[in-house]
Amino acid sequence: MDKLLQFGRSMLQPLLAVFVGLAAGAIAIVIVGGSVAETYAEMWKGAFGSFYFFTNTLSRATPIILIGLGVALAFRAGFFNMGSEGQMVLGALSAAVTAIYLPGPGWFKLIAAIIAGIISGGIWSALAGWLDARFRMNLLITTLLLNYIAALFAGYLVSYPLKDRTGSAAMAQTVMLDQSVWLPKLFKGMSLHAGFILAAVGAVLLFLFMRYTVKGYEIRMLGGNPLFASYGGVQRGKMMLLSMFVSGGFAGLAGSVEVLGTQYRYLDGALTSPGYAWSGIMATLLAGSHPLGTAIAAILLAALQTGGMGMERNTEVPLEVSSIIQAVLILFVSAKLTYSFIKRRKARS
Amino acid sequence: MDQLFDVSLFASTLRLVTPILLAALGGALCARVGLFNVGLEGLVLMGAFSAIVGNHFTGNVFAAVIFAVICTIIFSILFGYMSIHLKANVIVVGIALNFLALGLTTFSLRAVFDVKGAYYNKDMIGLPKWEIPLLQDIPWFGEALSGHSPLVYLSILLVIFLQLFLFKTVTGFRLLAAGENPTAAKSLGIKVARIQYGAVLMCSVLCGLAGAQLSLGNVTMFTEGMTSGRGFIALVATMLGQSNPLGVAASSLLFGFMDALSIRLQGFAMPTHFTMMLPYIVTIAAMLFFKDKNYMQEARKSNESSR
Amino acid sequence: ACGSNKNDAGNATNNSAATNNAAGETKEKKKIALVLPEKIGVNKFFVLMDEGFKKAGSEFGAEVKTIESTDPAGFEQNLRATVAEDYDLIITATFQAEDALKKVATENPDKAFAVIDTVVDLPNVRSVNFREHEASYLMGALAGLATKTNIVGAVVAMDAPLLSKYTSGFEQGLRSTNPEAQFLVNYVGSFTDPVKGKELALLQHSKGADFIAGMAAVGDNGVFEAAKEKGFYTAGQDTDRTGEDPEHIVLSQLKGTDAVAYETVKSFVGGSFAYGVADYGLKEDGVGVTFITRDSASALSPFIGQENVDQVKAIAEDIKSGKTAVKNPLAQ
Amino acid sequence: MLLQMDSITKSYGSVTANSNVHFSLRKGEIHALVGENGAGKTTLMRILYGMESPTSGEIQLNGKPVSLGSPADAIKHKIGMVHQHFMLFPTFTIAENIVIGREPSKGVGFDRKAAAAETERLGKQYGMLVDPWKKVAECSLGMQQRVEILKVLHQGAEVIILDEPTGVLTPLEVKELLIAIKGLAAQGKSFILISHKLQEIMEVADRITVLRDGKVTGTVEAKDTNVEDLSRLMVGRDLVHISRNETNRGKLVLEVSNLSVNGAGAKALLREISFDVAEGEIVGIAGISGNGQSELIQSISGLLKPDKGMIKLLDHDVTGAPVGAIRACGLAHIPEDRYQWGVAKDATVTENGLMGHARKHQKYGVLSGSGIRRMVGEWVTRFGIKTGSLSTKAQFLSGGNLQKLIVARELAQKTPFLIAAEPTRGVDVGAMEIIHGELLNKRDERGAILLISSELTEILKLSDRILVMYEGQIAGELDASSATEEQISLLMAGGKAVG
């Protein structure tokens, strides 16, 4: 009963926020002369309107969930990992390269590619952790900067040595992966692929790990107060490398499943332009670094995006306005509306 | 070597660095009051767009700059209200604002000028280029330092002004206090929220100027997304300079210089992708010297009792 | 900004004369979608295409809808959605569309597709391809003849394969007329950065370039501004941009995407739509250069000079006839 | 009556911190507020200072009702507060910390020279000398306490609230502080003094109000009462006096030899320290804070790498070993600063209790929730820790209760060796008895304890041997049975040992 009440209270805030966000979005729609009901209906349809669109939303959410989980882990350990983008790019590239050049049967290459993606994303992230632990370089800055370096490096590889020379050869991309290494689709004719299962399992595992294991406990305490953790015998340096590695590993996995499940090749810019990394960070922050919450927030953000596309396709509301509405919704969802609301009510009573 | 380090390199550095520096100073003010402003990119974009709008309607560049500042202030109030008043996560707000700014400017570009992508009008006059009387006659320096837009010189003055403001004035002192230990500041009756709003507003003024320099100083046009990541570079400069105006200036200049240099390195043997990495790699290397606060100090600070 | 962008332009004065045969007024209105792999935004290439598409829609009485995408993943989704929403013809464009189109077109063999600016070899897809390098070649040849300093430059958006069609074509042309000339290339690293584009042009000018071609999408605007400030000569892409500043913007490379979009809609409504590959180069008048292949409303700049124009017109004829071969850097 | 608080009630959800409290203050009076940990003293004072709004009740100043919605209001009404935990800006200078909020200015400029002069003048006027240009981070706790009080005086406060001001001070510093308070009261300032040290209270207070479970159990004139009556009022029962058993020294547990730590500055923080602790004994370390005790504790527990020397724990060389390894070897540690080292404020009581115990409550790396809750629940009853529930966040515990949680956690490690740094800082008399009892118990069970305390009575009461530290060295060793406060104080101040 108590738990139920607590749950209800914790749901009040996001619900209220979504409500206010929709109201604010409605104002934007009215300003451009759209019909609020129709626009939101199209948005809903684009995100959840049918099984097809629902799975579409989930497939878009897949990399966001994985990135969000990685970021959540690092945040929980007290490390501000802003480098998901670079980690994802390198993970994706390594997965593609492994899948293309490794000999062996398809299933073997697929697994190897996923592992390669996780490892290279993890190493890139752990590098930032190492620079911080060893040289006291601010992690926030290094991770941000390493993004640019990773993107340029990957860009170079696919523009020159690894470039796809079959076909029109006009894109900076690797060759298409052999069909045997593609991640299977979950439903025929839908874009949702097995990567989503990985993301969902990842969320549950991370949740269980953080909550019920010794290491998870240590990571949480390290994030809560690093002095307390080190006083209790947690080794910050080691933990930093470990948690940054796992954090980057999630981002690398995100890149890998995009390559193996959606694009079937590494295409320069295909992972950076949708802003998956920023969405992932937002999902994490919206959920207060709770793994399951992060997954839900990621789906919500993905739904806003796919909904926005639906809105653009089927109404006269232009694409820019749909991005305005998305931003407004996010802003309000992030606001701790109940905070001031409850406080005020208390003061009065 | 002569090819690399010519006068135009320094002139170009100064021009390219001004918007970054202005935004980074704004970021530093926010950081000083405990608001990590990821929304610089969006604020600068707003500034760049509204400067062009102002110019279009008033036909006066200075009025346009003022207009840009006002619009950016209005936009930043949203940032302040969300993160200070409604206690939203400041980073989420920053990211969302970046998206919002991109959407709003693109949309308004169409609404105001009825064009897509870029607004350019050859009759539009940008910020004047000031030749500085004595300076311009000094052989090498004159060429590098003279003949820039007023905002370039203003940004240099602002660095000094902010340094003095933060460390020499009462208001600056309280601003530092509010960021250093908000609980203690509140316990002294200092209005921390009000100071935070103040910092956000000052930041938006600076970002407005940064945007104006971009769209009326560096070039005279607005194009969709023309900030091209400069706001994030400014964020790095803010952190690297440890939110000290002089430090921020130094790190912005370092980055700007390396950026200008990397352009010149294009075409020398190395692939472009690698020359483009140069500013980022050098910035990381510079961090070896700009040592950050120890995590212990950081942790001590955040684990003072709140009761 | 990502992905890519193709510029260029052939101003393709649409042959609006051929319109009024009013083919299918009696039949039900055809539903045609133009699904773009990115936002139209700053991209003249897409702007033109959209214009040609809409124009054809209203002239031939088709129901047309342009759908922009925010990113590659969103593009595939939009493409699938248009299939689901049962458009009669789905037009898309650029290399970026290739992967998704291959998948979707294979899965929907009964649906009609068209793709502009790349080739997708499927029975239900009509492909239209451009040979931009031929136009670039002409521009390079002209630049080689016109330069007084023997240094010419190009400010390019990104060091990416698809843009080498422009730089390589340009360089081949330049070499053909002026083997001595130095060719400076600088990359902006973005499609949306006029500020850096301008700095790069200023740099090239300071190194002595007197003709600097803009190949940087929006960055071109920055190049133009630098030209105006410093008094060198420059060239634009896609449409005839000489009108913006005839004194300095002395040439434009053209690419007829609007005409292609227009023709595609027209042929579909009129029933003459055919699958397969159509290739547009100089010969087909799909690409070109102002003054050489097309007249311009602006006066010819003395920097270029009628004499050089005549010489390059001859080169253009050689390319059309196959006497001169322009190497496509993307073909091996 | 200068100040009157009527029927103040304050509840946090299900916890009632204050219930129908009446409290008054006369001009020039020193009014002590005492009570067990979590009785609601701090809460009541935070209400008076405008930092919390009461659920119900009224406050009158000079007979007129006032609304104190924020500290700014309180300061306007000349109410100042020195908080239980310092509210200072460590990177700022003393002068800056004192004048903040009412800075002397030249135009818009902050006149730091004038601030320093003002600080010096204040210091002289109230007999609390400070160095205005020194950074607060570099000051001893006693100095920081002075800064806090000078800050309040600079604000022009007439009513000054002191929440456990002596908790961190050495006896000498306490004495100075009490004299200063008396002097100020004679000059017409009024004080509300919260303290768990009843002796001090009897020494300076005019009136005493006792709180228990958020309710006033009595207000008495100081001259009409004594320490025993007071503690009965507070705790609701008589305190049992614990007695010490004689034990004999067993084998050596901790051996420290020639331990040195070089600081950033020229002066070494620890110089060639050697001592040992054996089974069945408590070795007390006395000294003014800042004389190397922190570095010594941190070196032994592995938080700081010593530059020279050796530390042996149960015959293992643990010099410079990681904390985890040393703990595994047999160390438990009650840290000196509970907020910095002892807890994660945002974590729950259970989670904070689990630190160091996780290995015992896991199988294959998976924690057993029920076992952990049983363990922490047992501590809560045994030490009388007042907490809403086991999943209350640590930051909501009162200072003393948090201290009890930490002590319970470290005692439960059941290690052969325990560092107990300021084990009773901020705890009430009842809890102090319990903690002292537990420490002696551990000693009787052949444990070895290194006790560091600024409280000489505590050192004298518990220790078998006493070491005094001065400027990073051991200035002398005394046998507890014969040592006196005077002897220790002399050594602490740098004098030579006599006898």
Ligand SMILES: Nc1ncnc2c1ncn2[C@@H]1O[C@H](COP(=O)(O)OP(=O)(O)OP(=O)(O)O)[C@@H](O)[C@H]1O
């Ligand atoms: N913000 C809060 N939320 C929930 N409970 C609180 C909060 N603040 C205080 N409490 C509870 O109110 C009670 C009174 O706390 P308070 O700090 O006033 O005690 P105290 O008398 O000062 O104790 P101590 O002597 O240990 O300092 C405690 O039980 C504490 O846990």
Ligand SMILES: Nc1ncnc2c1ncn2[C@@H]1O[C@H](COP(=O)(O)OP(=O)(O)OP(=O)(O)O)[C@@H](O)[C@H]1O
């Ligand atoms: N690392 C931890 N630190 C503190 N508390 C924890 C930790 N892990 C779990 N808990 C507490 O335990 C609760 C859940 O534990 P769990 O559901 O495993 O209990 P249980 O089923 O009774 O335990 P078990 O069956 O393993 O003995 C959580 O609500 C949490 O408060």
Ligand SMILES: [Mg+2]
């Ligand atoms: Mg208290």
Ligand SMILES: [Mg+2]
């Ligand atoms: Mg307390």
